[in-house]
Amino acid sequence: MALIVQKFGGSSVSDAEKIKHVAARVLKTQAEGNQVVVVVSAMGDTTDELIDLANSVSSNRGNREMDMLLTAGERISMSVLAMAIQEMGGRAKSFTGYQAGISTDSNHGSARISKIEPTRIKETLADGEIAIVAGFQGFSFQTGDVTTLGRGGSDTTAVALAAALNADVCEIYSDVDGVYTADPRVVPRAHKLAQIDIDSMLELSSSGAKILYIRAVEFARRHQVPLRVRSTFSLDPGTLVYTNQPGDDVEEPIVSGVAADDTQSKITVIGLPDRPGKAAEIFQIVAEAGANIDMIVQNVSTTENHLSDISFTLIHSDRPKVVEALKAKQDEVGFQSISYDDEIGKLSIVGAGMKTSSGVSAKLFGALARAGINIEMISTSEIRISVVTRADQLKEATRVIHTAFELDSADTAIVYAGTGR
Amino acid sequence: MALIVQKFGGSSVSDAEKIKHVAARVLKTQAEGNQVVVVVSAMGDTTDELIDLANSVSSNRGNREMDMLLTAGERISMSVLAMAIQEMGGRAKSFTGYQAGISTDSNHGSARISKIEPTRIKETLADGEIAIVAGFQGFSFQTGDVTTLGRGGSDTTAVALAAALNADVCEIYSDVDGVYTADPRVVPRAHKLAQIDIDSMLELSSSGAKILYIRAVEFARRHQVPLRVRSTFSLDPGTLVYTNQPGDDVEEPIVSGVAADDTQSKITVIGLPDRPGKAAEIFQIVAEAGANIDMIVQNVSTTENHLSDISFTLIHSDRPKVVEALKAKQDEVGFQSISYDDEIGKLSIVGAGMKTSSGVSAKLFGALARAGINIEMISTSEIRISVVTRADQLKEATRVIHTAFELDSADTAIVYAGTGR
Numbered sequence: 001m002a003l004i005v006q007k008f009g010g011s012s013v014s015d016a017e018k019i020k021h022v023a024a025r026v027l028k029t030q031a032e033g034n035q036v037v038v039v040v041s042a043m044g045d046t047t048d049e050l051i052d053l054a055n056s057v058s059s060n061r062g063n064r065e066m067d068m069l070l071t072a073g074e075r076i077s078m079s080v081l082a083m084a085i086q087e088m089g090g091r092a093k094s095f096t097g098y099q100a101g102i103s104t105d106s107n108h109g110s111a112r113i114s115k116i117e118p119t120r121i122k123e124t125l126a127d128g129e130i131a132i133v134a135g136f137q138g139f140s141f142q143t144g145d146v147t148t149l150g151r152g153g154s155d156t157t158a159v160a161l162a163a164a165l166n167a168d169v170c171e172i173y174s175d176v177d178g179v180y181t182a183d184p185r186v187v188p189r190a191h192k193l194a195q196i197d198i199d200s201m202l203e204l205s206s207s208g209a210k211i212l213y214i215r216a217v218e219f220a221r222r223h224q225v226p227l228r229v230r231s232t233f234s235l236d237p238g239t240l241v242y243t244n245q246p247g248d249d250v251e252e253p254i255v256s257g258v259a260a261d262d263t264q265s266k267i268t269v270i271g272l273p274d275r276p277g278k279a280a281e282i283f284q285i286v287a288e289a290g291a292n293i294d295m296i297v298q299n300v301s302t303t304e305n306h307l308s309d310i311s312f313t314l315i316h317s318d319r320p321k322v323v324e325a326l327k328a329k330q331d332e333v334g335f336q337s338i339s340y341d342d343e344i345g346k347l348s349i350v351g352a353g354m355k356t357s358s359g360v361s362a363k364l365f366g367a368l369a370r371a372g373i374n375i376e377m378i379s380t381s382e383i384r385i386s387v388v389t390r391a392d393q394l395k396e397a398t399r400v401i402h403t404a405f406e407l408d409s410a411d412t413a414i415v416y417a418g419t420g421r
Numbered sequence: 422m423a424l425i426v427q428k429f430g431g432s433s434v435s436d437a438e439k440i441k442h443v444a445a446r447v448l449k450t451q452a453e454g455n456q457v458v459v460v461v462s463a464m465g466d467t468t469d470e471l472i473d474l475a476n477s478v479s480s481n482r483g484n485r486e487m488d489m490l491l492t493a494g495e496r497i498s499m500s501v502l503a504m505a506i507q508e509m510g511g512r513a514k515s516f517t518g519y520q521a522g523i524s525t526d527s528n529h530g531s532a533r534i535s536k537i538e539p540t541r542i543k544e545t546l547a548d549g550e551i552a553i554v555a556g557f558q559g560f561s562f563q564t565g566d567v568t569t570l571g572r573g574g575s576d577t578t579a580v581a582l583a584a585a586l587n588a589d590v591c592e593i594y595s596d597v598d599g600v601y602t603a604d605p606r607v608v609p610r611a612h613k614l615a616q617i618d619i620d621s622m623l624e625l626s627s628s629g630a631k632i633l634y635i636r637a638v639e640f641a642r643r644h645q646v647p648l649r650v651r652s653t654f655s656l657d658p659g660t661l662v663y664t665n666q667p668g669d670d671v672e673e674p675i676v677s678g679v680a681a682d683d684t685q686s687k688i689t690v691i692g693l694p695d696r697p698g699k700a701a702e703i704f705q706i707v708a709e710a711g712a713n714i715d716m717i718v719q720n721v722s723t724t725e726n727h728l729s730d731i732s733f734t735l736i737h738s739d740r741p742k743v744v745e746a747l748k749a750k751q752d753e754v755g756f757q758s759i760s761y762d763d764e765i766g767k768l769s770i771v772g773a774g775m776k777t778s779s780g781v782s783a784k785l786f787g788a789l790a791r792a793g794i795n796i797e798m799i800s801t802s803e804i805r806i807s808v809v810t811r812a813d814q815l816k817e818a819t820r821v822i823h824t825a826f827e828l829d830s831a832d833t834a835i836v837y838a839g840t841g842r
Contacts, residue, residue: 016477023478050497056437057444058504065507068515069500072493076471079490083479086486094489099565120565144520144541 007158014044042073063108074134104138110150152213177231191409207348208261271336345394428579435465463494484529495555525559531571573634598652612830628769629682692757766815
């Protein structure tokens with residue numbers, strides 16, 4: 001008997017009919033001889049509607065109350081799913097984050113899970129029942145308050161529960177039926193991967209692929225939780241994200257996929273004195289402004305006045321506050337000026353086989369050059385190469401690279417829309 | 422410094438604008454030098470919408486999950502109210518039933534409060550903050566599950582909290598600005614009472630007046646919590662429901678008000694053997710069917726065959742199951758037949774002064790007789806007389822009696838619509 005955690009995103013439970021569909025699917029998994037824990041997001045647009053309501057009375061994001069408000073969403077979806085399962089003759093109980101034993105710190109809006117003690121979940125499974133757990137939410141035993149885990153929180157809940165319960169697999173259901181070699185909306189010839197190693201999945205998630213949230217993938221990697229990305233609306237086995245060895249004895253591909261990210265901006269600090277410690281001062285200011293940097297390029301000083309430029313990328317929404325923070329310290333740090341560019345795109349190729357293959361970057365740069373696409377920044381890891389291009393060239397670059405690395409399928413991918421929380 | 426508990430029903434917080442209005446009102450109460458605890462119902466039609474959602478996936482009322490579902494409603498209203506207060510510069514925190522320390526039994530859907538330990542509420546008040554508490558909900562520490570208190574649950578929460586906090590007054594806000602001598606929609610000349618004793622209020626509530634739920638009034642009476650019934654949308658002082666002595670040294674009125682109830686049905690058991698214990702058998706069957714009886718009339722046996730008839734009233738929705746339960750035991754108990762009547766109306770007059778006044782019933786019966794209204798059943802308490810009439814004569818009877826006891830005001834009452842949960 002396997003223990004399976006199944007996570008259903010908001011678009012999978014957006015109305016009563018879809019909830020019944022999920023109920024039937026969960027019961028089918030149980031009937032096949034498995035113990036089942038279900039993690040659900042709020043129904044469809046519930047979260048956005050609750051945020052709109054909050055905005056209509058308040059401009060301040062008082063996070064304790066916002067968490068109280070938003071956690072109403074999963075309460076609704078999970079209890080209705082339990083009722084739907086009961087109606088079909090099954091037995092199910094729903095549990096809040098608190099009841100599921102999910103302890104977090106008290107960092108409202110983006111709490112970190114500190115401990116999971118799923119006593120009631122285990123009891124429920126032992127009784128032969130299906131346990132339904134609210135995604136996205138936890139509880140701070142320090143303050144006695146309800147918390148939320150932030151973006152992708154339901155994925156994190158599912159993976160963390162799977163780790164705590166030592167589940168055999170954590171299935172992430174959405175309206176996309178697996179991990180593709182590229183976004184099928186951009187590259188119609190993208191093909192679905194039967195499996196991918198978790199290191200590559202982590203690089204894809206951090207490079208802008210929206211299929212799985214990076215925190216959940218990190219958690220799965222650390223705790224060796226195998227994931228399976230599947231569609232709620234088909235019986236396709238989806239994509240296995242393996243943590244150790246591939247399911248079959250296959251060679252790891254050189255390039256598993258191509259990810260495009262148009263959510264970044266570039267900031268360039270111009271005329272920085274070329275002295276030790278100056279770059280550190282810049283990044284200290286960025287960190288104090290609360291922003292995370294992605295790529296960094298420092299141009300070595302070639303002028304007689306010993307000045308250098310530093311460019312870095314960060315998420316678009318953080319750009320204004322970081323520019324402001326840097327300008328406020330311009331005299332103190334002693335740089336000449338600052339510029340920024342919101343019209344950049346980041347393209348990444350990811351693959352575990354890149355560790356042992358040569359010529360990958362040459363092929364990448366060659367293909368982009370032939371397509372007339374200029375490369376503005378480059379960053380690499382052992383299994384990833386990322387380049388920054390113009391934003392309006394990003395889609396074309398994605399298609400060119402997908403073809404260059406022979407990822408194109410004979411068939412056109414089926415494209416679904418929307419993803420869950 | 423007074424401690425005031427203010428309860429706002431669903432129609433008082435039905436949209437963002439009304440929530441802001443309530444926020445301003447609560448802040449005004451605090452600014453006048455009071456400590457304030459606010460109890461809120463779910464916004465407007467939220468509860469009905471959640472019930473509709475449940476009905477769309479399930480015909481079974483699995484109560485644990487229903488309670489989980491419905492308690493999402495107050496989470497939304499209370500956190501948004503807290504945000505609105507914060508936006509206006511105030512400080513407020515919202516608390517679930519669990520966080521407010523409201524322990525109940527585990528009787529889902531109609532749980533009874535067993536204990537209140539409002540530690541966090543006291544801390545919040547001591548910090549100079551406004552405490553907002555979810556109405557209607559509690560927590561069973563025995564099962565670890567969320568419970569709801571049933572109809573009128575938010576009133577009960579407010580009164581129970583007021584008792585536990587030893588509050589100076591519990592203000593019940595709705596869209597009605599006080600307790601009237603009769604329903605102003607039926608009797609346009611009904612006038613608002615400045616004050617009423619809690620015994621009379623209890624009788625009015627149990628006789629069909631919908632202004633306050635009977636459980637909350639019982640609780641207030643037992644714990645000596647003064648109530649004030651007020652409108653959210655006016656500054657009128659409303660009606661004081663006093664537990665001990667009237668606010669001013671006034672004589673208690675003979676008749677405080679007239680209540681009409683069209684929610685009852687009458688069942689008549691015909692041809693019951695006139696032997697000791699037979700009536701008890703009937704009421705045992707009714708009790709086992711889970712119904713509460715209101716009025717009872719037994720016709721003394723006058724025939725030679727020593728058979729009697731028993732008629733009783735009960736809430737309309739309980740009638741089918743009780744008739745069925747009685748029919749199933751017809752042979753065992755040995756009655757001849759059963760009949761029922763859903764078209765009855767109950768009219769009650771209530772007043773603390775009735776204890777010491779004679780002639781009240783004569784005046785009541787005389788006025789009804791002159792209006793051609795037949796009396797089918799009568800029941801009395803020390804401070805109440807109730808009669809059953811035809812349902813279609815109930816409104817006319819209410820107006821006639823209101824006039825006969827000189828309750829008519831010179832002015833026409835202002836009529837609001839709807840009440841909260």
